[in-house]
Amino acid sequence: MSNYYESEDLKKFGDIGRHGKKLADDFFKYYGDVTGTDGALSKREKALIALAVSHAQKCPYCIDAYTTQCLETGANPEQMMEAVHVAAVMQAGITLVHSVQMQNHLDKLVL
Amino acid sequence: MNLVFPLRPADLPPVSIETLQVNVTKMCNQACRHCHVDASPSRTEAMSPEGIAKCLEILERHPQIAKLDITGGAPELHAGFDAFVEKAVALGRHVMVRHNLTVQLDGHPVTKESKEYLPQFFAKHRVEVISSLPYHQQFFTDAQRGQGVFGKSVEAMRRLNAVGYGVEGSGLTLNLVYNPVGPYLPAAQAGLEADYKRELKDKHGLVFNSLYTITNMPINRFKLHLEKSGQYDAYMQKLLAAYNPAAAEGVMCRSLISVGHDGRVYDCDFNQMLELDAVDRGGAQLSIFDFDFDRFLARPIQFDAHCLGCTAGAGSSCGGATS
Numbered sequence: 001m002s003n004y005y006e007s008e009d010l011k012k013f014g015d016i017g018r019h020g021k022k023l024a025d026d027f028f029k030y031y032g033d034v035t036g037t038d039g040a041l042s043k044r045e046k047a048l049i050a051l052a053v054s055h056a057q058k059c060p061y062c063i064d065a066y067t068t069q070c071l072e073t074g075a076n077p078e079q080m081m082e083a084v085h086v087a088a089v090m091q092a093g094i095t096l097v098h099s100v101q102m103q104n105h106l107d108k109l110v111l
Numbered sequence: 112m113n114l115v116f117p118l119r120p121a122d123l124p125p126v127s128i129e130t131l132q133v134n135v136t137k138m139c140n141q142a143c144r145h146c147h148v149d150a151s152p153s154r155t156e157a158m159s160p161e162g163i164a165k166c167l168e169i170l171e172r173h174p175q176i177a178k179l180d181i182t183g184g185a186p187e188l189h190a191g192f193d194a195f196v197e198k199a200v201a202l203g204r205h206v207m208v209r210h211n212l213t214v215q216l217d218g219h220p221v222t223k224e225s226k227e228y229l230p231q232f233f234a235k236h237r238v239e240v241i242s243s244l245p246y247h248q249q250f251f252t253d254a255q256r257g258q259g260v261f262g263k264s265v266e267a268m269r270r271l272n273a274v275g276y277g278v279e280g281s282g283l284t285l286n287l288v289y290n291p292v293g294p295y296l297p298a299a300q301a302g303l304e305a306d307y308k309r310e311l312k313d314k315h316g317l318v319f320n321s322l323y324t325i326t327n328m329p330i331n332r333f334k335l336h337l338e339k340s341g342q343y344d345a346y347m348q349k350l351l352a353a354y355n356p357a358a359a360e361g362v363m364c365r366s367l368i369s370v371g372h373d374g375r376v377y378d379c380d381f382n383q384m385l386e387l388d389a390v391d392r393g394g395a396q397l398s399i400f401d402f403d404f405d406r407f408l409a410r411p412i413q414f415d416a417h418c419l420g421c422t423a424g425a426g427s428s429c430g431g432a433t434s
Contacts, residue, residue, distance in 0.1 A: 042302070071291065074298030074306060076248055 010061045035069075044073035051080055052087035114347050116418045117354060120411035123365060128173075128408055130367035132180040132429070133158070133166055134383060135189040137372065140217040143243075143256045145290065145333045147384050150184040152220035158372040163195050165399045166370060170202050173404055180367070180429065182209040182380060187226055188219055200236045207239040209429075212267035213260055227270075234274040239284045241323070241429075242268075247310040251292045268317045277319040285318075288431075290325045294337055294346035296353060296424045297324035300432045323431030326350075328381050328420040350419035358426025361433030364412050374399045378412045380429070381420070387413050 017024030035046050047069040054062035070080050136157040139150035170176055179199045186192055186208060199206050210229070218225045233240055244264055245255045252261035268277075268285070275281035287307060291297055304322035311317040327333050329346055337343035364378040368389065376397035377383035388396040390413065391406050426433030 044298070044302070068295050071293070071295050072298055074303045076246065077250060078248075 005060050007060075007064065010065065013061070042073070044070070044075050047073045048075060048079060048083040052083040055084050056087040056091060114351055114416045114419065116414040116416055118359060118414060120414065123359060123362065123412060123414075125365050125408055125410065125412060127366045128176055128368055128404065130178040130180050130363075131166060131170060131176050131370065132182060132367050132380060133370045134182050134184070134372060134380060135163070135186045135192065135195070136184040138188045138220070139184040139211065140188070140214050140220045141185070141211060141257055141260065143332075144336060145255055145292075145327050147328045147331050147333065147381055148184060149331050149384070154184065156372045157189055158191070158374075160191060162370075162372070162374045162399065163191050165374065165402075167195070167198050167202065169399060169402050170199060170204055174203075175404075176204075178205045178207060180207045180209070185211050185214045187214050187229060193232065196232075196236055196238060200238070205239065206236065207241055208233065210240045210242050212242045212244070212264040213256075215267040215270060216263045230270045230274045230276070233271070234276065234283055237283065239286070240271060240276060241286045241288060243288045243290070244268075244307075245290055245292055247307045247314075255290075255292045265315050265317065268311075268319070269315075272318055277317075279318075284320050286321045286323060287319050288323045288325055290327055294327070294342050294349070296349070297326060297427070297432075300324040300425065321431070323429075324425070324427070325429070325431065326420045326423055326427035328417055330381060330417050331384055347416065347419065350423045353423035354419060355422055355424060355426060355434060357434040358424065358432075359422040361426055361428070362418075362421045363428035363430065363433075364421075367429075368397075368407060370399055376402075376407070378410075379421075381417060382413055382415075385415070385417070387415060389413065 014028070016027075035043070035050065037043065041049075047066055050062065051066040051070055054066050067080065134148070137148055137150050137154035138152065138157070139146075139148075139154070140152060142151035166179075170179060181192070181195065183189070187210065189195075196206055196208070210233070214226050215229050216227070218227075242264075243256070245252050249261040252264065253259065271285055272278060275283040277283070277285035289297060289303055289307070297303070300322060303324060307322050308319070311319070329337060329343065329350070334343065337346050364382075367379070369377040369380045369383045371377065371383050375383075376389045376399060377387065378389050382389070389407075389410055390396055391410050397407060397410065421427045421433070
């Protein structure tokens with residue numbers, strides 16, 4: 001039975017260049033430059049950010065990949081869970097801050 | 112999956128025999144999930160007095176073999192361990208012991224003999240102590256090495272610190288070993304060492320000298336776990352993808368020989384556990400009982416797919432990263 005998300009498909013990420021090699025090559029170079037090196041942020045900090053984004057974007061491929069990357073950069077489960085909480089609280093905050101818009105419009109409508 | 116190690120013996124010949132690594136027993140007070148030795152309290156293999164005497168004779172006759180690295184199992188459970196250390200030190204050799212920390216508190220699993228004297232014994236003979244601690248927190252450590260191991264390891268380190276181990280200026284060296292708690296590569300050694308130093312000092316008041324990062328070898332108990340959990344192929348592909356020629360240059364088999372409890376000689380402790388014997392140029396198996404320095408140095412190292420574990424990423428050896 002086929003599913004929209006297959007864990008084996010993560011290995012095929014590199015194949016996105018099949019019908020557009022240059023753009024794929026450009027992307028992967030950029031990807032590697034950003035995530036694969038210590039810069040102003042360490043590789044571990046970048047991996048934790050990526051893990052949080054993976055959850056916010058609900059990408060199972062990225063969750064698997066960045067759980068491993070977090071471990072391979074020395075992060076621990078507490079740090080990884082806190083990163084997910086940052087994603088969760090940002091999403092909750094983004095929802096809640098829109099209630100200001102709701103209240104503004106409410107104030108406009110109510111006599 | 113049949114992966115082939117990308118180098119031939121001629122590509123990576125031995126450069127020296129600087130270290131005699133001796134596995135004196137497969138008995139251990141622990142039964143860790145990743146252990147490549149499959150060590151446990153029920154193992155009974157132990158080196159004979161004749162084997163230990165032969166190792167000492169080799170050290171005495173070959174001063175170029177500067178280091179004795181005693182491993183197991185928990186090597187302290189071997190009845191002749193103390194005398195082996197004392198005699199090797201008397202020969203002027205640098206002695207390293209792969210000490211699992213918890214044996215200090217657990218004692219001998221069969222005879223119940225106490226091993227609480229070990230910190231003082233190690234300090235008296237100025238042995239270099241190398242101890243596994245998979246992480247600076249309980250969760251990973253207990254997951255890999257058993258419930259309660261982290262707490263006992265902390266107490267054992269405290270006792271080693273108390274006699275000077277890891278303390279600046281003491282000259283007593285305590286090195287820790289990190290290995291991943293699953294099928295992934297170790298983090299960068301320097302950064303992880305800084306984490307360990309900060310966390311162990313701040314949370315437990317503990318000190319040590321250096322951290323060695325070691326990759327889990329896809330053999331024996333760890334291989335079985337990988338196969339049962341369907342992760343073996345992915346792990347081997349990961350090791351192959353991370354193959355690093357610079358790390359290969361520094362692999363430990365180029366500068367040591369590994370001796371089994373029965374005197375058989377191997378290129379490393381991993382080959383020993385796979386019973387992949389070291390051979391001379393004529394293909395004859397090597398044993399300490401026919402030791403010949405030049406013949407052993409000229410041997411072709413026996414590589415196989417598991418060697419990818421030592422050449423992945425920053426490399427891996429009994430002394431940590433190799434590049």
